[in-house]
Amino acid sequence: MTDGKIGINLTRHVHQEQMEHPEATGELSGILNQIAFAAKIVSREVNKAGLVEILGLTGDENVQGEEVMKLDEFANEVFLNILGKSGHFCIMATEEEAEVIPVPEGHKRGNYSIALDPLDGSSNIDVNVNIGTIFSVHRRVTEGTEGCEQDLMQPGRRIIAAGYVVYGSSTMLVMSTGNGVHGFTLDPSVGEFLQSHTDIRIPEKGKIYSINEGNYPYWTTGVRKYIDFLKEKDKESGRPYSGRYIGSMVADMHRTLLKGGIFMYPADKKDPKKPSGKLRLLYECAPFAFLCEHAGGAASTGTMPVLDVVPEDLHQRVPFFAGSKYDVGQVEEFVRKYDEG
Numbered sequence: 001m002t003d004g005k006i007g008i009n010l011t012r013h014v015h016q017e018q019m020e021h022p023e024a025t026g027e028l029s030g031i032l033n034q035i036a037f038a039a040k041i042v043s044r045e046v047n048k049a050g051l052v053e054i055l056g057l058t059g060d061e062n063v064q065g066e067e068v069m070k071l072d073e074f075a076n077e078v079f080l081n082i083l084g085k086s087g088h089f090c091i092m093a094t095e096e097e098a099e100v101i102p103v104p105e106g107h108k109r110g111n112y113s114i115a116l117d118p119l120d121g122s123s124n125i126d127v128n129v130n131i132g133t134i135f136s137v138h139r140r141v142t143e144g145t146e147g148c149e150q151d152l153m154q155p156g157r158r159i160i161a162a163g164y165v166v167y168g169s170s171t172m173l174v175m176s177t178g179n180g181v182h183g184f185t186l187d188p189s190v191g192e193f194l195q196s197h198t199d200i201r202i203p204e205k206g207k208i209y210s211i212n213e214g215n216y217p218y219w220t221t222g223v224r225k226y227i228d229f230l231k232e233k234d235k236e237s238g239r240p241y242s243g244r245y246i247g248s249m250v251a252d253m254h255r256t257l258l259k260g261g262i263f264m265y266p267a268d269k270k271d272p273k274k275p276s277g278k279l280r281l282l283y284e285c286a287p288f289a290f291l292c293e294h295a296g297g298a299a300s301t302g303t304m305p306v307l308d309v310v311p312e313d314l315h316q317r318v319p320f321f322a323g324s325k326y327d328v329g330q331v332e333e334f335v336r337k338y339d340e341g
């Protein structure tokens with residue numbers, strides 16, 4: 001624990017935040033509790049993943065003769081099941097499914113929508129690299145009982161709460177409801193997320209850049225020149241930026257939030273079907289952009305703040321540059337100078 005506040009769990013933290021905002025309905029604490037509950041179940045299975053590999057079970061039949069579900073499908077089911085029945089949501093969407101997901105029959109429809117990436121970076125499971133869940137919550141904007149796509153297709157600027165869970169050497173939930181960014185570490189012995197990081201602030205300028213550099217030939221001139229520039233001697237430190245790329249967004253962004261620097265997934269020409277890069281606006285970029293801005297950092301498409309992008313498609317991708325304010329500002333300058341006009 002970093003600040004001696006052992007004992008404040010997620011529930012109490014959100015409750016305290018709500019006491020400071022009497023206009024709040026109290027629903028947010030219910031939502032975050034349900035997310036935390038689902039995350040604990042996924043965390044338990046992620047921790048077992050190594051063993052499952054050794055036993056050769058994934059995709060095969062288990063001892064009861066049932067097929068063992070892949071972890072990303074499992075995480076998707078757990079989150080949808082728990083959140084769908086929570087009474088807080090009117091509509092849901094996940095990176096795993098093409099269409100919006102209605103609340104199951106017989107369950108209360110709520111005032112919020114949620115976009116989820118249930119298990120991001122799941123291709124890293126078999127090499128024991130951190131993976132995670134990403135979420136963002138919007139207030140419903142349509143009338144009637146059922147929610148619809150419109151309730152999800154809102155700009156990140158209107159996010160009510162966003163966060164991620166990183167399943168790593170320990171499981172951590174990092175979230176913001178607009179009052180700072182706070183981190184909670186799962187204490188498995190008591191099954192609670194305990195506050196471990198209060199008011200995370202991204203350093204104004206970092207020393208680390210994080211990008212899949214194998215895509216260099218496919219980037220725009222501005223992005224290439226920016227990366228070349230980072231390898232020159234930094235005026236302050238006298239050395240180039242360090243490169244760190246895990247290839248699991250939650251892990252790379254977790255480091256970026258805590259240590260500063262810049263994480264990037266630019267547009268590239270590798271796949272003509274994906275001219276805007278790889279990362280999805282609703283499930284990956286907007287939630288992290290919300291966290292970055294609330295931690296004093298920035299997140300940009302290269303030409304505009306990610307939070308201001310109005311979604312046109314549920315699975316829309318956007319170029320993504322996020323982290324320290326100074327560094328994000330600098331990449332925008334390169335884009336302006338070499339890629340525009």
Ligand code: AHM
Pocket residue numbers: 095119120121122123212247248249250278
């Ligand atoms: P996924 O949603 O299919 O897991 O893909 C997203 C992941 C991110 O976690 C990561 O930042 C990125 O893909 C890595 O992509 P690449 O292998 O192209 O560098």
Ligand code: MG
Pocket residue numbers: 095117119120121284
């Ligand atoms: Mg993903």
